[in-house]
Amino acid sequence: MPNQLSFDLPARLALERDDFFVSPSNALALALIDAPQNWSNGKLILIGPKGAGKTHLAHVWAAQSGARIIDARMLDEAAVPALSQGPVVVEDADLIAGNKALETVLFHLHNLAQAEGQPLLITAQNTPQRWPLGLPDLASRLHAIQIAQLEAPDDALLTALLMKLFMDRQLNPAPDVIPFLARRIDRSFAAAQQIVATLDKATLDAKRPLTRAFASAVLDKVAPVETLLSYAEKRKGDDDAS
Numbered sequence: 001m002p003n004q005l006s007f008d009l010p011a012r013l014a015l016e017r018d019d020f021f022v023s024p025s026n027a028l029a030l031a032l033i034d035a036p037q038n039w040s041n042g043k044l045i046l047i048g049p050k051g052a053g054k055t056h057l058a059h060v061w062a063a064q065s066g067a068r069i070i071d072a073r074m075l076d077e078a079a080v081p082a083l084s085q086g087p088v089v090v091e092d093a094d095l096i097a098g099n100k101a102l103e104t105v106l107f108h109l110h111n112l113a114q115a116e117g118q119p120l121l122i123t124a125q126n127t128p129q130r131w132p133l134g135l136p137d138l139a140s141r142l143h144a145i146q147i148a149q150l151e152a153p154d155d156a157l158l159t160a161l162l163m164k165l166f167m168d169r170q171l172n173p174a175p176d177v178i179p180f181l182a183r184r185i186d187r188s189f190a191a192a193q194q195i196v197a198t199l200d201k202a203t204l205d206a207k208r209p210l211t212r213a214f215a216s217a218v219l220d221k222v223a224p225v226e227t228l229l230s231y232a233e234k235r236k237g238d239d240d241a242s
Contacts, residue, residue: 020056021160025151032148033057033121036065040146042119043110045093047127048150051189054123057150058089061121072096075105084112087119093142094124097131107138158182158192165196171203173210180212184219198222 022030032044046054062069067087070079073095090109096102113120124131128142153161162178185191202218203210 020053020060021157021164023154023157023160025154025157026053029148029150030057032146033061034064036061036119039119041114042117043114043122043145044120044148045122045124045128045142045145046148046150047124049125049152049189051193052150052152053189054150055091058091058121058123062087062089065119067119067121072102072106075102075109077105077108080105080109080112083109084116084118087121088113089121089123091123093122094126094128094131097133100134103133103135103138107135107141110138110141152188153192155182155187158187161189161192162196165192169196169200171196171200171210173199173215174212176212177210177215180215181219195219195222 020026020030029046029048032038033046036042036044046057048054058069061067065087067089068083069089069091070083072090072093075090075096088109090106093106096106110120122142122145127147128139128145131139131142133139133142159178159182162181166173166178181192181195185195199210199215199218202208203214206214208214
């Protein structure tokens with residue numbers, strides 16, 4: 001019988017406030033998102049590694065404030081007056097660094113939002129001091145904005161993140177799969193996203209339930225056993241030393 005086709009369907013992203021798992025690595029950032037009245041001059045830059053939850057928190061704040069969300073790469077000079085009439089989120093602003101036209105639009109949006117007294121939330125992976133900005137006036141504005149940082153996940157957050165990612169993809173792993181993965185993968189958002197996507201495709205291709213044995217077999221194919229073991233040993237050493 002020919003192999004059945006598997007379809008890489010998009011995950012259903014859960015971006016509500018109650019879907020955000022709070023841990024020591026993100027509690028301070030979440031507290032600032034929940035209290036925009038404490039933002040210095042009504043502006044905040046939310047930074048963190050890819051997959052850390054910046055978009056999730058941006059949607060949480062947008063739902064609370066009625067803010068419009070725009071990708072920095074989609075900024076348009078003609079849209080600035082309308083955007084500045086209410087709260088606004090600019091996502092992935094670090095990705096436009098070096099693009100003079102887009103930097104100029106962000107500069108005008110920042111200034112007009114401030115003049116109108118509207119709050120502005122910007123997301124990025126790093127602080128503006130590390131962006132290769134070409135517009136000095138924009139750099140000086142951004143360098144003065146308050147920063148909220150999402151840290152790399154601790155064990156509790158990594159476990160919760162894996163659970164959420166599996167739920168977003170409507171996967172139902174066996175009870176021992178998530179604890180197993182949390183011990184074996186890198187302690188990072190990117191690693192969690194990558195392994196869940198890999199396991200999603202693997203279960204579809206193999207028509208197999210997501211058991212610990214199946215997850216282990218997949219892991220052995222996508223990463224050398226020696227690397228995983230050395231990482232696990234390093235984590236054990238770190239835990240013993242703490």
